[in-house]
Amino acid sequence: MDVQAMHIANGIVNGTVSAVFAVFAALVLAFCGWRARADLDDRLAPMAGLVAAFIFAVQMLNFQVLPGVSGHLLGGTLAVVLVGPWVGALCVSTVLIIQCLLFADGGLTALGLNITNMAIIGTAAGYLLVAGLLRVLPRTPSGLGATALIASVVGVVAASQGFVFEYWLGGTTQLSLPWVAGTMAGTHVLIGIGEGLIAATTVATVARVRPDLVYALRRFRPQPPPAETPVATPAAVSGGTR
Amino acid sequence: MTRRLGWFLAGGLLVALLLAGVVSNVASSSPDGLDATARQGCTFDAQGKITGGTCMLRREQQHQLAGGPLAGYGIRGIDNPYLSTGLSGVIGVLITFALGGGVFWLVRRRTPGKA
Numbered sequence: 001m002d003v004q005a006m007h008i009a010n011g012i013v014n015g016t017v018s019a020v021f022a023v024f025a026a027l028v029l030a031f032c033g034w035r036a037r038a039d040l041d042d043r044l045a046p047m048a049g050l051v052a053a054f055i056f057a058v059q060m061l062n063f064q065v066l067p068g069v070s071g072h073l074l075g076g077t078l079a080v081v082l083v084g085p086w087v088g089a090l091c092v093s094t095v096l097i098i099q100c101l102l103f104a105d106g107g108l109t110a111l112g113l114n115i116t117n118m119a120i121i122g123t124a125a126g127y128l129l130v131a132g133l134l135r136v137l138p139r140t141p142s143g144l145g146a147t148a149l150i151a152s153v154v155g156v157v158a159a160s161q162g163f164v165f166e167y168w169l170g171g172t173t174q175l176s177l178p179w180v181a182g183t184m185a186g187t188h189v190l191i192g193i194g195e196g197l198i199a200a201t202t203v204a205t206v207a208r209v210r211p212d213l214v215y216a217l218r219r220f221r222p223q224p225p226p227a228e229t230p231v232a233t234p235a236a237v238s239g240g241t242r
Numbered sequence: 243m244t245r246r247l248g249w250f251l252a253g254g255l256l257v258a259l260l261l262a263g264v265v266s267n268v269a270s271s272s273p274d275g276l277d278a279t280a281r282q283g284c285t286f287d288a289q290g291k292i293t294g295g296t297c298m299l300r301r302e303q304q305h306q307l308a309g310g311p312l313a314g315y316g317i318r319g320i321d322n323p324y325l326s327t328g329l330s331g332v333i334g335v336l337i338t339f340a341l342g343g344g345v346f347w348l349v350r351r352r353t354p355g356k357a
Contacts, residue, residue, distance in 0.1 A: 005277065005314070006274050006276070006277070007276070008276065009280075009299075009302045009303070009305065010302065010303040010304070010305060010306070011301045011302045011303035012280060012298050012299075012301060012302060033349075036349075037349060037350075037351055038351065039351075040346055040349060040350040040351055041350055041351050041353065042243055042350065043243070043247060044346075044350070045343065045346040045347045045349075045350040046243060046247065046251055046343050046346075046347065047247075047251070048342065048343065048346040049338075049339050049340075049342045049343020049344070049346055049347070050251050050254045050255060050258070050339065050343070052338050052339065052342035052343070053254075053255060053258045053335045053336075053338045053339035053342065053343075054254060054257070054258045054261075055338075056258070056262065056334050056335055056338040057257075057258040057259070057261040057262035057266075057331065057334075057335050058258075058261060060261070060262050060266040060269060060315065060327075060331050060334075061261060061265060061266060061269045062269040062270040062271070062272070062274060063269070063270055064270045064272060065275070068272050068273070068278065069272055069273065069274070069275060069278040070269075070270035070271075070272040070273065070274050070275075070278075071274050071275050072269075072274055087346070090346075091342060094338060094341065094342040094345075095338060095342075098334065098337060098338050098341065099334075100307075101307060101310075102307075102310060102312045102334070102337065103310075103312050103313060103314065103315055103330070103334065104305040104307045104308045104310055104312075104313035104314060105305075105314070105315070107303070107305055107306075108305065108306045108307065109303075109306075160275065160276070163276065167298075171298070172298075172301040173296065173297070173298050173300060173301055175283070175296075175297075175298065180279065183279045183282065184275065184276070184279055187275035187278065187279065188275050190275075191274075191275050209250070210250055213247075213250065
């Protein structure tokens with residue numbers, strides 16, 4: 001029952017390119033941390049811990065996509081829907097760092113590459129899709145599920161092409177780039193569908209049980225939440241007489 | 243943090259623990275999309291050692307922390323594969339929740355009077 005190594009190992013991409021992406025990932029995560037503070041309140045902070053733990057668990061569940069090929073959830077889109085893009089990128093990074101340091105999955109040298117692909121590119125692509133789709137799709141559990149499904153496929157394929165880009169820059173073997181790009185894209189469309197089904201089930205369930213905990217339902221609205229106004233009025237009146 | 247949120251978190255954590263501790267044992271053991279791509283072009287023996295061909299994995303270097311007690315999603319010293327995988331998953335979920343949740347909690351925005 002060995003769980004396979006799941007992320008980029010050491011030596012696949014050369015040290016220079018790996019170091020460049022480590023610096024890039026650190027800078028982007030610092031920016032995410034700065035933006036995340038505005039989102040992290042008493043409700044979102046523990047929720048973000050749960051999202052990270054859940055992504056860790058589900059990443060262990062490899063599902064078969066082709067004979068001899070499996071895939072697992074990366075988690076970017078799931079995190080975006082539940083805790084937003086900035087905290088979401090940090091959640092996925094937390095998982096990748098723990099997997100690298102404690103479970104020896106994903107090379108230490110390659111950590112910047114893995115964070116760039118899965119936590120940054122995958123999450124960013126998922127975010128763009130979620131923000132766009134929620135303008136047209138209904139903000140219901142099923143609408144949210146459909147959004148998560150579509151955004152997951154795009155996010156996973158985008159993350160896989162992040163690896164192709166890194167391999168193009170610093171791959172230590174001379175394999176044909178179109179072949180690498182095509183193979184990665186092909187398998188990751190299937191993996192993305194699997195991830196999408198898991199993400200859709202998860203976010204639709206949370207949206208049914210606790211819609212107030214779904215970041216995408218609270219924040220990606222075209223109009224401000226109307227519930228705030230009647231509550232704020234007495235305070236505004238008493239405060240206004242100052 | 244309200245009690246209702248506490249129940250939701252406990253429920254979610256329980257689901258994660260069951261997935262990592264139990265369901266992980268029926269996960270596919272085929273290489274994932276990235277690993278399968280990295281292996282294409284090479285032939286392997288029963289132990290997974292490369293026996294010939296050209297592939298990305300030819301240049302793979304060992305993980306710096308491959309000797310760790312949880313390396314490879316198992317627990318060193320536990321021979322039962324189900325127990326080893328399951329327990330390592332449970333430990334991973336708890337550490338991720340504690341570390342992730344702890345850091346997020348410490349840096350959260352504190353607005354007095356707002357839930």
